[in-house]
Amino acid sequence: MNRQQYDADIVVVGAGPSGLVCAYEAVLAGARVVNLEKRSGPTWSRAGTLYPRVLEIFRSRGVAQRLLDRAFEIQGDPISRFGVWGGMQPLNYTALDTPYPYVVMMPQIETEKVLGECLAEIGGDVRLQHEVTGLTQDADGVTVDFIDGDGVSGSLRARYVVGADGRQSSVRNILGVAFPGHEAQRIAVNVDANIELPFDHPTNSFFNDIGWGMAYPLRKGLTRFVVIDKKTMDDGRPTPPDADAALEMLRRVHGTDYGITSIHQITQFGDATYCAERLRVGWAFLVGESVRVHYPASGIGMQFCIQDAFNLGWKLGKVATGQSPAALLDSFEEERLPEIHRMLDMIRQQTALQFRFDEEANALKTYFRDKLLPLPDVNRMLCEDLSGLSARYASSGVESAVSGLRMPPIPVAGEYETALDLSTQGQFVLLDLTGADVSRMTSPHPQIALAGTIGPADHPALAGLGCVFLRPDGHVAWTSSEGLGSFDVEMLDGWLLPEDASRTAVARRS
Ligand SMILES: Cc1cc2nc3c(=O)[nH]c(=O)nc-3n(C[C@H](O)[C@H](O)[C@H](O)COP(=O)(O)OP(=O)(O)OC[C@H]3O[C@@H](n4cnc5c(N)ncnc54)[C@H](O)[C@@H]3O)c2cc1C
Structure with a gap:
């Protein structure tokens, strides 16, 4: 079949950060790409950060300054030279050899907005209210079935499909890719309150013998207070606490409820950990959270998702347009699956400390915070690892x-x-x-x-x-x-x- 017989070279399922970056790269290579996204508009903002390597990636395509401009517009001072490891905040990103030796505070919803604009400008085709319900593969490609916002069923024929459809990934389930792991055993809570940041620095984290806390601005007038409450963290709550319970947690762990009278949203997230066994089945690929689920330690989840999507996007684009040999696609799983496992280990190393508050654990955390993490070589290694700058591929x-x-x-x-x-x-x-x-x-x-x-x-x-x-x-x-x-x-x-x-x-x- 020649390319014109397909509705698209590539169908990307999902238009979150992974789907948008993957599509951008493939369109840049000249591929015809359609993103099918079930949402009708923006969604709840989870990630609040952009790390050095991701900023470099965006710079390499000429769009980093746009994201930075937007971050400054939203927050005034979005730059944090300091980062968190294991809930502790002594990491100093100025040690990195990069034009972006810092973490930028930027709500995910805004990152997605800018990425969506950039994709549209180079000819991307994002179709909202299109929920993918099935896909079948044959010798020549894939047929992707969807239902649109009016409840009308349709299908698209493509050479390749990418599941960038998040942790519940339909694509992963349809492909039957094993997703071993465990459910959340411990829970943290976000209280997004309509209040200016009460600290003089964009982030601030601490631990004590009753829990862990952090606060950072989401945008002007909206601050996120994060809390791990030792008393309730392993209650196994299926839904987030109500406002009274959340404010009580803040009083218990942060020592104050900051006088919050208006809450925008309360969410909870846990230490559930899963990882797909494969990133490819035939013409179908998986990227981003469809591949892994983990606790958002250090705020690196989206960073690694974007790096996966970047890795796959240019390769798919070049192969789909006949510029590169199909074998290039094998390197996606070879290169990124080990990085994903390395990243999950980085998360485990941190949660092993962050969710423990007994005397011994706090003594160890204090030692890490005050003695080990500030050592220049340790600091630089962790900053490079958390940013993804230490990813090394075959050469x-x-x-x-x-x-x-x-x-x-x-x-x-x-x-x-x-x-x-x-x-x-x-x-x-x-x-x-x-x-x-x-x-x-x-x-x-x-x-x-x-x-x-x-x-x-x-x-x-x-x-x-x-x-x-x-x-x-x-x-x-x-x-x-x-x-x-x-x-x-x-x-x-x-x-x-x-x-x-x-x-x-x-x-x-x-
Ligand atoms: C509390 C919390 C805080 C976090 N903080 C950070 C942080 O500070 N920094 C960081 O880097 N990361 C953070 N993360 C992680 C980050 O949010 C995720 O890594 C990121 O959203 C993953 O992007 P994605 O595009 O892979 O998936 P998603 O963002 O989940 O996007 C998937 C998209 O696919 C769509 N979709 C799903 N099913 C279908 C279907 N059948 N058909 C069509 N569309 C479909 C969905 O509507 C969605 O838009 C945090 C996560 C949590 C939970």
């Missing part, structure tokens, strides 16, 4: 400190500021690090941009390197100790299909 070429990691944000020659900015259209990049004039060279493939540094690159992780081959997501796929002339066109196998006769070695124009 080839000479061994180096950056192999497989995302390229550090070194300055580059020409119109762009840093190496993070070289792939705004989602292209592969060959980056010379010797200071050679790349404007006089010819790329080995139309899908590969050439770039260079201003003089030899000066970064400890790049010592001994002459050039790097960057994937569209900014990860280093190949390294050489020599300049661009050393690029081996065989390297393209697995990444890009040959295009006409243009696949040649890097050539110097006369």
Whole structure:
């Protein structure tokens, strides 16, 4: 079947952060993508943060500043240089080698709004009030069944389908992907109150022998108070507490109810943990919360969902449009499932401490907070891990400190500021690090941009390197100790299909 015989190249089920990012990447690669979303409008805001790696991802597509502008519009001062680990707040993100050495406080609902606008601008097609009810796969693709807002049934035929439909994922259930894990045993509560933040800093967390607490602004006039109440945390409540009970929890744990008289919303969330055994079945893929459920320790859940969606989106887009070989899609599960397991372990390490309030546990937490976490190497490692900056994928070429990691944000020659900015259209990049004039060279493939540094690159992780081959997501796929002339066109196998006769070695124009 040729592409035009399908209604879309890719149907993405869900238009939460994962669905929007995945669709954006695929549309950028030239794919025809339809998002089917059962909601009729915005939903309850869960995530309240944007982390450094996610901001870098958005920067690499030219949209980070838009999100930052929106965050500043909503909150005035949304930047927190400090982060939480295990409910403790000594992490200092300024240690990171990134243009965004901080956590931005931004309600998920606003992040989704900006991402939705960006997707619409490049030709995305998000259909609200379309609930997916079934899908079938055959040799040529998938048929996705839905019911629209008027109760009318329909179906779309596509080459690929992506389940970005959250923790109850219909796609995962229909595919029969195993989802082992356990239900919540302990519960935390959010009280979103119509009150200005009573602290002089955007976040503030503490623990004592009766629980844990934190507060941060959601937007002007609306503050989120989070509480783990040792007395009630394992009651197994199916629904959130009412206003009286929630305020009582605040008085018990925070020591005050802050004079709250008007509550916008009370929600609860627990330490339920699940993880899908597979991320792919045939033409169908799973991303985001359809793949995992966990306690939102450190506020990293959406960050990792977005990184999964980013990883899948460009690959699907390039394969669906015939630019890359289908085998590229195998690397999605190979690369992201281990990262998801690593992230779930990071969550477990934190909940092991955060939900314990006996004398021994509090002594250990105090030791972590005051002695261990502030150690510079520990601090940097945790900030990198929580941000997703330590994700390292398979790579080839000479061994180096950056192999497989995302390229550090070194300055580059020409119109762009840093190496993070070289792939705004989602292209592969060959980056010379010797200071050679790349404007006089010819790329080995139309899908590969050439770039260079201003003089030899000066970064400890790049010592001994002459050039790097960057994937569209900014990860280093190949390294050489020599300049661009050393690029081996065989390297393209697995990444890009040959295009006409243009696949040649890097050539110097006369
Ligand atoms: C209390 C709490 C606080 C959190 N705080 C943070 C934080 O500070 N930072 C952070 O990074 N993360 C945080 N998270 C996690 C974050 O909210 C999730 O990781 C994120 O929402 C996952 O995005 P998603 O797109 O994968 O799924 P979702 O946001 O759940 O989106 C799935 C979408 O699919 C749609 N859908 C479902 N079924 C169908 C269907 N059959 N047909 C069509 N559409 C369908 C849904 O309507 C929904 O819009 C928090 C989570 C909780 C619970």
